[in-house]
Amino acid sequence: MATASEDAASPPRRATGRVRQTGHESFLTYAGGRWWKISALLAFALIALYIFVPLPRQHFGSSWLGYTLGTIGALLILWLTLLGVRKRAITPGRWSLKAWTSAHVWLGLCLVVVGTLHTGFDLGWNVHTLAWTLMMIVIVSGMVGIALYAAVPQALSANRFDAEGAITEKQMIEALRSLDRQLHEAAQPLDRENAALVESSLAEDPFAGNVWNRLTGRYPRCATRAATVALREGRAFRPRVAGAPLDKVDALLTRKQGMLDRMRRHLKLKSWLQAWLYVHVPVTFALIAALSAHIVSVFFYW
Amino acid sequence: MSFLVRQIALKSDGSEIVRAATVEGAELTIGRDSSCGIHLPDLAVDPRHAVVRRLGDERLTIESIGEQPFELNGRSATRGEIELSAGAELGFGGHRIQVSRDSETGFPDFAVRRVEAVSESAGEHDLGSVYTLKGLLPGKRMSAWTFAILVLVAFLAFPVWSYLTYQPLALHKDARRPAGWHADMAWSSGHLSDAHAKLGGDCQACHVDAFVAVRDNACMTCHTDDAHQHIADRPGQTAVERLTLARGTPTGFAGLQRSVALLFNRPPGRCVECHTEHTGAGAMPATRQKFCTDCHAGMKTRLPDTTIGDAADFGTNHPEFRPAIVVDPAPEQPVLRRVAWTPALRENDGLKFTHKDHLSKTNGVAQMVLRRPRVYRGEGSLDCKDCHKLDSTGVRYEPVAMEKACQTCHSLTFDQVDGTFRTLPHGKPAQVVADLRAFYREGGPPRPANLSGLARRKPGDAAMQASAADYARAVRFYPTRSEQAIAAVFSKGGMCYDCHVVTRTGATATGGFAVENVAQNGRYYHSGWFSHKDHTRSDCVACHTKAPTSNDATDLLVPGMDGPGGCRTCHVGESGTHLASVKVRDPVDSGCAMCHAFHMDNGPPWEPASRRKRKAHIAEADRTPRRPGLPSQMALR
Numbered sequence: 001m002a003t004a005s006e007d008a009a010s011p012p013r014r015a016t017g018r019v020r021q022t023g024h025e026s027f028l029t030y031a032g033g034r035w036w037k038i039s040a041l042l043a044f045a046l047i048a049l050y051i052f053v054p055l056p057r058q059h060f061g062s063s064w065l066g067y068t069l070g071t072i073g074a075l076l077i078l079w080l081t082l083l084g085v086r087k088r089a090i091t092p093g094r095w096s097l098k099a100w101t102s103a104h105v106w107l108g109l110c111l112v113v114v115g116t117l118h119t120g121f122d123l124g125w126n127v128h129t130l131a132w133t134l135m136m137i138v139i140v141s142g143m144v145g146i147a148l149y150a151a152v153p154q155a156l157s158a159n160r161f162d163a164e165g166a167i168t169e170k171q172m173i174e175a176l177r178s179l180d181r182q183l184h185e186a187a188q189p190l191d192r193e194n195a196a197l198v199e200s201s202l203a204e205d206p207f208a209g210n211v212w213n214r215l216t217g218r219y220p221r222c223a224t225r226a227a228t229v230a231l232r233e234g235r236a237f238r239p240r241v242a243g244a245p246l247d248k249v250d251a252l253l254t255r256k257q258g259m260l261d262r263m264r265r266h267l268k269l270k271s272w273l274q275a276w277l278y279v280h281v282p283v284t285f286a287l288i289a290a291l292s293a294h295i296v297s298v299f300f301y302w
Numbered sequence: 303m304s305f306l307v308r309q310i311a312l313k314s315d316g317s318e319i320v321r322a323a324t325v326e327g328a329e330l331t332i333g334r335d336s337s338c339g340i341h342l343p344d345l346a347v348d349p350r351h352a353v354v355r356r357l358g359d360e361r362l363t364i365e366s367i368g369e370q371p372f373e374l375n376g377r378s379a380t381r382g383e384i385e386l387s388a389g390a391e392l393g394f395g396g397h398r399i400q401v402s403r404d405s406e407t408g409f410p411d412f413a414v415r416r417v418e419a420v421s422e423s424a425g426e427h428d429l430g431s432v433y434t435l436k437g438l439l440p441g442k443r444m445s446a447w448t449f450a451i452l453v454l455v456a457f458l459a460f461p462v463w464s465y466l467t468y469q470p471l472a473l474h475k476d477a478r479r480p481a482g483w484h485a486d487m488a489w490s491s492g493h494l495s496d497a498h499a500k501l502g503g504d505c506q507a508c509h510v511d512a513f514v515a516v517r518d519n520a521c522m523t524c525h526t527d528d529a530h531q532h533i534a535d536r537p538g539q540t541a542v543e544r545l546t547l548a549r550g551t552p553t554g555f556a557g558l559q560r561s562v563a564l565l566f567n568r569p570p571g572r573c574v575e576c577h578t579e580h581t582g583a584g585a586m587p588a589t590r591q592k593f594c595t596d597c598h599a600g601m602k603t604r605l606p607d608t609t610i611g612d613a614a615d616f617g618t619n620h621p622e623f624r625p626a627i628v629v630d631p632a633p634e635q636p637v638l639r640r641v642a643w644t645p646a647l648r649e650n651d652g653l654k655f656t657h658k659d660h661l662s663k664t665n666g667v668a669q670m671v672l673r674r675p676r677v678y679r680g681e682g683s684l685d686c687k688d689c690h691k692l693d694s695t696g697v698r699y700e701p702v703a704m705e706k707a708c709q710t711c712h713s714l715t716f717d718q719v720d721g722t723f724r725t726l727p728h729g730k731p732a733q734v735v736a737d738l739r740a741f742y743r744e745g746g747p748p749r750p751a752n753l754s755g756l757a758r759r760k761p762g763d764a765a766m767q768a769s770a771a772d773y774a775r776a777v778r779f780y781p782t783r784s785e786q787a788i789a790a791v792f793s794k795g796g797m798c799y800d801c802h803v804v805t806r807t808g809a810t811a812t813g814g815f816a817v818e819n820v821a822q823n824g825r826y827y828h829s830g831w832f833s834h835k836d837h838t839r840s841d842c843v844a845c846h847t848k849a850p851t852s853n854d855a856t857d858l859l860v861p862g863m864d865g866p867g868g869c870r871t872c873h874v875g876e877s878g879t880h881l882a883s884v885k886v887r888d889p890v891d892s893g894c895a896m897c898h899a900f901h902m903d904n905g906p907p908w909e910p911a912s913r914r915k916r917k918a919h920i921a922e923a924d925r926t927p928r929r930p931g932l933p934s935q936m937a938l939r
Contacts, residue, residue, distance in 0.1 A: 056590065058581045059491070064559055127457040127488050169433050173423060180421030184345065188334060192348050192370070195334070199345040202421035211438045267433060274435050281442045286449035293457040297489040300462070301509040302516070302567065 030102035039110035060120025069118040131294045134287035145276040156269045179256040189245040197227040217268035228253045305330045306409045330354040346395030461486035472510040479504045492580040515568045542571045548597040550604045591876040591893040617875030625826035636821035643862035652820040655855040686842045696835035701822040731812040742784035788813040826860045830897040
């Protein structure tokens with residue numbers, strides 16, 4: 001965010017005016033779309049095999065093509081899971097993390113075709129369909145993740161930008177702390193009730209709230225807002241006196257409210273970027289367990 | 303009277319800054335207001351919160367000014383006393399005040415410290431995690447392990463436990479698991495067929511050993527009697543050996559598949575290779591043609607001692623039909639023999655019949671039909687169904703009954719008494735003979751008039767004697783007329799002889815005549831299945847083409863495979879194949895299972911009600927739209 005401070009002197013610019021990095025290449029189109037082409041080719045080849053190879057319509061999974069698809073699918077699932085290992089060991093070059101991610105995304109989408117053809121569209125209430133269902137949950141959550149990665153970062157940047165440039169996460173806390181200190185000072189002359197209202201705002205943890213609050217960005221029991229409302233209610237019928245401490249407190253509370261809203265929007269967007277992984281990753285391991293049970297059960301009752 | 307107030311603040315390096323002040327007076331107020339002796343800039347503290355007074359030299363009292371309490375030695379209070387020598391701790395909002403006696407001056411000493419941050423946001427925040435969902439959701443690692451273990455326990459460990467629990471029951475026909483749910487049912491890939499539905503949750507009825515593919519001994523636990531003798535054991539060769547021999551050694555891709563199957567412990571020749579299960583509730587699906595032709599296509603070369611002809615596909619490669627025809631209509635057990643069908647094949651069922659004459663639209667038969675509109679619905683000629691009636695199953699025809707089919711024209715009436723007709727009994731030659739003899743014996747010949755007392759007399763007895771002699775001769779010879787009638791009935795031109803083969807080898811009771819037995823053949827094809835019900839839309843003569851031209855009952859009117867009216871006129875192979883020489887107008891795809899079934903008896907093959915109504919004939923396995931209807935069949939055609 002060095003640019004933000006450099007540009008502070010120049011006229012404020014709008015968030016949309018940012019210069020994009022020209023060298024950027026999305027993992028979706030990595031290497032000229034190599035991996036989506038490979039995946040599409042694989043998917044079409046498998047669909048063509050499924051259609052044109054004369055095989056029984058029942059128990060398709062136990063035909064030679066069914067076993068082949070199953071083996072490809074199982075190996076693919078294990079390899080896709082290895083992204084979690086790979087991303088912790090960063091290496092450059094041909095098999096860069098971006099290459100891996102690109103392959104992970106496109107081959108993962110291809111797995112819909114591989115896995116579903118392997119079922120032969122024969123689904124039921126059993127461990128086999130459980131594995132397929134978990135696989136689909138993982139893939140769909142991954143698709144949600146990609147969609148969020150495509151949409152949310154822009155919103156995140158836009159939220160952090162204002163007339164004074166971008167604000168970092170650390171600066172958000174600092175701003176709140178500063179406002180709290182000012183509020184504390186300004187509220188000293190207040191009577192007990194009003195002081196207690198300001199105190200309730202100060203005592204509120206800006207990071208409080210459960211997952212639901214985070215994901216929706218709605219905090220119905222926000223003490224700062226309650227304090228602002230209560231102070232204004234009490235002030236509404238009193239004569240205005242210039243320089244009254246309540247005016248300053250009210251202005252400070254309004255500013256704090258604005259800062260808090262922005263931070264909560266930031267938290268909401270960030271939590272969206274993370275939440276899909278809380279489905280994607282644990283269900284992957286459930287899937288590997290179900291896959292193991294599926295394979296063992298097939299050979300157990302061979 | 304003074305109080306010593308020391309405000310202690312912490313520097314960022316941890317050291318303390320102490321600002322000491324002495325407050326004169328008998329009282330010391332504590333509050334947020336800057337005029338207070340102890341000024342606490344704390345919003346949780348009242349502007350004037352409490353007041354401290356000296357009570358003698360050793361003691362202090364502290365009392366709330368408003369109703370707001372404070373903390374005295376950790377407990378909430380609105381008033382209290384403090385022993386200076388013992389000291390005390392006061393708490394106001396985010397501040398702590400240590401009360402003691404100053405050792406130098408002897409004044410009460412109040413050490414004031416801020417212990418809580420001004421606001422919650424001022425506290426320490428770990429920037430690395432505070433903006434994430436950490437702590438709000440169960441950790442990914444934690445839930446990954448939990449889910450994985452739950453799945454493994456529920457769908458792997460628990461089913462294996464079920465298997466181990468009931469393993470001793472395996473291969474016992476009547477030992478079944480208790481009804482209800484068992485964990486390994488979660489492994490079932492689909493419902494069992496109706497025939498095996500009663501096995502229900504007893505997986506081990508078939509899956510006897512872990513990691514061992516289902517073997518025939520599991521099937522034979524129950525199917526001790528009714529397992530089909532598809533291939534019989536022969537001396538020195540078991541059925542399975544013959545079966546594998548008949549299949550031959552697969553080559554190419556099939557050989558690869560076989561070796562992979564062997565690698566994974568799936569030997570060939572097991573019952574379940576054809577009889578697939580877990581394909582959904584309903585009838586077991588018909589076996590696909592491939593499973594038949596794997597062996598039967600070119601089997602002679604691999605199994606030279608077989609008596610069965612090679613068959614690869616009905617449309618192109620199928621042995622000629624071998625109808626079972628009557629060669630001797632013996633009374634008790636007619637002799638049937640299976641011979642290859644030819645257009646010139648003849649069958650002797652003991653009857654004489656002229657299909658051509660009876661189906662004619664112009665001859666006497668047609669005239670008779672025309673004159674009897676109440677019997678024949680006013681039509682101009684006989685129809686097949688006037689004589690041939692379908693049986694109750696609709697599959698085959700009932701034997702033609704003389705009384706119903708023939709007698710309406712070919713009457714056996716011989717006498718009329720006051721408007722009532724007397725009829726010879728059909729099928730009972732001895733009764734016929736007896737009836738005729740009785741007919742001619744009744745009453746005797748009329749007595750000549752000149753034998754009566756009223757006769758005009760000629761001189762001499764000679765005339766009377768002549769009359770008496772005539773009469774006596776008539777009486778004597780009266781029965782001879784019955785014998786003539788009997789002979790006439792049984793001989794050429796007589797009622798019986800028209801339709802039956804009559805010989806003179808009979809007993810006295812039948813006047814020396816014998817009627818040869820009639821054996822109507824109800825079913826010609828015993829290895830294959832045919833149902834007239836499925837062919838009701840076709841005209842009879844579309845298949846029985848010779849019927850309108852045959853005037854000899856020994857002509858075999860049953861169609862064969864080829865030729866006019868043969869099955870191949872409509873039926874083509876499972877994938878639509880047919881010989882180039884055959885012209886098929888409306889092809890019907892016909893796999894092996896359309897006509898061939900195991901457990902075949904005289905009744906129609908067992909079918910579930912849902913299928914019985916259907917006219918479609920293609921094997922169930924290829925009909926079920928489980929695999930979305932994709933043009934694999936068309937592609938191969």
